[in-house]
Amino acid sequence: MWFASPPPLYRGLAVLLALYGAILANTVNLLAAGLLVVTSALWAQGQLRTFAKFAFTLILPVGVGLVAIWGFIRQGAPGPAAETSMRAGLLFAAVTTLRLALLGAVFLAAVVNLAPVRLVDLLQTFGIRRRTLAIIVSTLNLWPDFRRRVEQVFAARCARGLMPDRRLGTRVRQLPYVVRTLFVSALGQALERADSWESSGLIERLDDLRNSPSTSDYSRVAGFVWLALSITWGVAATLRLFST
């Protein structure tokens, strides 16, 4: 889809501006508006479900905790000059939660769901090469690698009859075995893979991926749209900060 394919330079600048704006924005309305735009982009990319999962499992519990601590227990925002009232505490919790959600959404929309070849292209645009490139790319692959391994170990324990049912308690009791297998085998294989990257010259080949045909079909229009949105967002956040 054209909207998901801005050229790497545009994508990188847009991400930086979006993150800058998200850190600067300090009102619920502004952050909510930013979040609305990014979630719309996620919807257009077909990633809304992934974001919803992220929001419910990570952002929501953090938000509830912040509301409880700053809204009801401390009843005020942190910092010596901050207002001390339940409203100020709740406002602080809301702003922080929205900011986290926005940062996560920007990262998901712009980096995490990036096709691997394009991720390499993006990183190379910013001068990241060889070893550093391999470290970043393989680190980003660690999570899916771990998740796959967890599934494999659960499957293998099911297959051996060691997980007699799928109740939560039973699954929790499997965790020590999962973690043990995960770390022993995953770390061992990571070391073996690192050797194999070196001996096969794969790290140098990551550089070659940049010139492969599939990286050439970027949409300049998407780049302009991304950049325009992020500039608007960055300017709005800056103006709002100085007007308060």
Next chain:
Amino acid sequence: MVGTVNHMGRGGNPAAIQHMKDLASFINSNQGKPVLLEGQNFSGRTALLRRWVGEWSRLGGRAIYVGPSVQQSISSLVPTVRSELQLHLTGSRHGEALLHLAESFGLGRCFDQSPFTLSGGEQTLLVALCKLGLEPALLGFDGAMEELDRQNAGRLAEVFSSPAAERAATILTMNGYAEDRPLDLATRVQVSDLTPGAGGRAPLFDACQFRFTAPNEAGCLEAEGISFSYTPGSPVLRNISLRLEPGHIFSLEGRNGAGKSTLARILVGVLPLQRGWIAFNGRAINPWKTPGQIAVMHMQNPDVQLFADTVAAEVADLPACSSGAAASMAGVLDMMTEHPFDLPFVLRKRLTFSTVAHLSRPWFIFDEPTLGQDAAACDQMVAVLQRIAEGGAGVIVISHSREFIRRVKAQSLRLENGCLNKPGTTTS
């Protein structure tokens, strides 16, 4: 020429220099001609291959080792089959040809999947083509061919002799029965000719130690209308129906990626039933909710089925009388304090086979049990499977070894295009 390669030396001593010259000569004279390195388990083939690959790499040449755990040879740098191929084939002189080969092997339909979601055989094909794209001088392909069906193994052997591999000396090892080796194109070399006296004491796989525990209830395993797809619109299994009587051995056959392991995983309860039903002894069951209670499964990759810190702990959840027997049968009784991951592949595979075989269940599924096993060990496995069936339990075995299937006298269940042929035909 190869007879002098065994003089292993280190540093700059004349023996070491002579050895490297011999290795270079061996590689040069076998470029584009695969060599089948023959020998039994523990005869030193893996050690020799690893040593050669290491030595050639230290000299600055490109040498690659692919072991029987093919997953470990997937780069893990990129998440899809397409990008894995791009990573390896971009800039390769034969990149286009290898990409076409990947499509002709049927990998085209998996291009957007993670390489780790492919079947074992598909991973082997992917890894082989990727490694050839790197244009190594020496490619050690240790046991990985055993995961391929006969047709794909034959075709891959041809690829190793094709222009795409003209600069590589490919050294293959294959275990199992000689009858299963499709490598007419390969030069055969005995490992003992290259490294006389290599290989230590071989732990025996001993079926006499097997202690079968009869299940509390034996019964017929039935399935009706099972369909399954990993991604919507691409069914792997279509309307599978079967009725399997206990006390028999069934062989689930089909090409790489045909869905054999998927069907087995549904019967065990590792994958959910998307459509259809399963019954045991006349009553409907849902294995997904109670996995591994009616049927247990020995998985293709032993590394995911080892959970403990020691071999002793690995067999500890078996009944007391069976745990010693399991270790003894696998030939690891004197390695009880070792970490299972420190054992060689062949023993890890035997250990997981043995622990599953010593469980007491009405049905057993063995997925590629013979991987990495020599003919003697395969014969022991045949004996174990037959004793399980004689004890009244049912056995389903998935194997690309026709000779193994012939020896266990299995009834054939053939998966083709997601559909199952009717059971009842005894393989000849």
